[in-house]
Amino acid sequence: SMHRRILASDATLCAVGDVLVRFMRNVFPEHADIVRRWVVQSVGLLVAEAKIQAAEVEALSPLMQLTEFIREEFAQQRALFGHAKGISEKNRNYPNNPTTRADRIGWHEAGTAYISKGTTFGWYEEKMRRRGDVVAFSWRAVVQEIRNGGYGTPPIPRDVVLDAEGSTARLRLATLPLKMFRSPKTDKKKRRTQ
Structure with missing residues (x-):
């Protein structure tokens, strides 16, 4: 703005x-x-x-700081976006691939990334605390920038597919183009999502 x-x-x-x-x-x-x-x-x-x-x-910009950090973590294979079906904030480890040590920090489908306060921003805050850094912005600032910047649709309530326990939840997800989280240097054959 x-x-x-x-x-x-x-x-x-x-x-x-x-x-x-x-x-x-x-x-x-x-x-x-x-x-x-x-x-x-x-x-x-x-x-x-x-x-x-x-x-x-x-x-x-808060959104650019967050996406740049996510790109770095993707490059080191310490974070990934899971498939959008079965969205749940309960488990951060990716259940279909027990060999990976990457944290699931959001979801993706058809060129769209979904991030949330609990999963994505909570993970970011935790990582910054471990490094001894302070997060200088809030999730609300990220959401406001998404709304103002026209990067995608504003956060909307989304019914979530049944999770492992068979319960459903409603999450507020921010929708962004998946390409925002890919490094410009990333080879097209090497996807950072699973």
Whole structure:
């Protein structure tokens, strides 16, 4: 949302520059070209600065911090997303593959990832505590960014398929594109999900 504000400010300044150039053409035509060059140069600088600020804002974003941490854990094969059928927050170890030591921190199906406060964010907080780091944002901040950023649909109540004990539960899941959790360097043949 901060980046959007920066872009809105840039757009406003561009509009003001355009009005100034038109004014100069009508009132002082002999100086219009100089003013136009100044405006074009200023707009170029604003766009360059907006790109730099966008990168800084993105690095500080709660969602980007969380997804970057998940990517690192996927790369080390210490975390994975389980299949979306049978979603349950009760068991973090992946039951169909007892040889893996990876924690199940969410679920996936058809290019969509599902993350939750208890499973994904709880795991993240636990990992950060073990490292001696403090989580500087809340699950609510992550959810708000998902809603504002258009990454997917907002968290919705979801009926969960029967778990191992035969009971059902309702979870609030955030839905995101699965590709957000894949490292850009990841080979397509090596999937980080099971």
